[in-house]
Amino acid sequence: MNSLSTLAPATDEAGCAPAGTPALGAEEAKRKSLVFKALADPNRLRLLSIVKAEASGESCVCDLTGPLDLGQPTVSHHLKILVDAGLLHREKRGTWAYYSLVPGALERTAGILASL
């Protein structure tokens, strides 16, 4: 329970940058900062990079604990943060959990920067 997702499917004012952009209100700023909080860690950037580089489009935790010099619980923790930020999608099949990039999430995040 926690899909506020920061990168909501453009429910509100769909990504059109309503022209003037009146300097970002406090709430909106707080909401938008959440994605960047998720990106503000080297290991999480590496996780995203690894998942993105995977040909199949998905990686399981066991593939992610090796490259990063971190324990399994820490990796799980970072993955949760990325999921909560709306950047990664989690699918459990059997004992394994597969993580994949949420389509368009990185692009939408880049869009936040473009329309600051």
Place this chain on the structure above:
Amino acid sequence: MNSLSTLAPATDEAGCAPAGTPALGAEEAKRKSLVFKALADPNRLRLLSIVKAEASGESCVCDLTGPLDLGQPTVSHHLKILVDAGLLHREKRGTWAYYSLVPGALERTAGILASL
């Protein structure tokens, strides 16, 4: 002293995404995470937004302390972080300090996301 600037003028492998992108090394990840750390705060996003919205292209601190509900030292602190991250440029004229967006900085940051 501290212009490592995270958003270095593309000295290394100029923004071309060398094809394979071998999954982001530890150092590179750390360096890239610095910009996002700077963006991971609501008030800093608002500062960027205000500076960007300014027609003249620049704002002085006195114009920035009002909109954000923060004291002057705190605003100065945030501005310093944005400057160190290579996002803002600082120019002192007389008693006033004028801050402006570093040209292309936001676009380069968006590029980091695109080529993760």
Place this chain on the structure above:
DNA sequence: CATTAATATTGATGACCGTCAATATCGAGG
């Protein structure tokens, strides 16, 4: 059902961050 393997959760700890009050710096006028 017991066991094992994969992943998630909890609790604790040390480091870092945002904020403020107080003070320092630095330039402009008088």
Place this chain on the structure above:
DNA sequence: CCTCGATATTGACGGTCATCAATATTAATG
């Protein structure tokens, strides 16, 4: 030179974060 106004720096404090060890959960398997 002395004061004043604008900005920066310092030091302190509370909150958040990244990490780990230990434990819980859940699913496959014997």
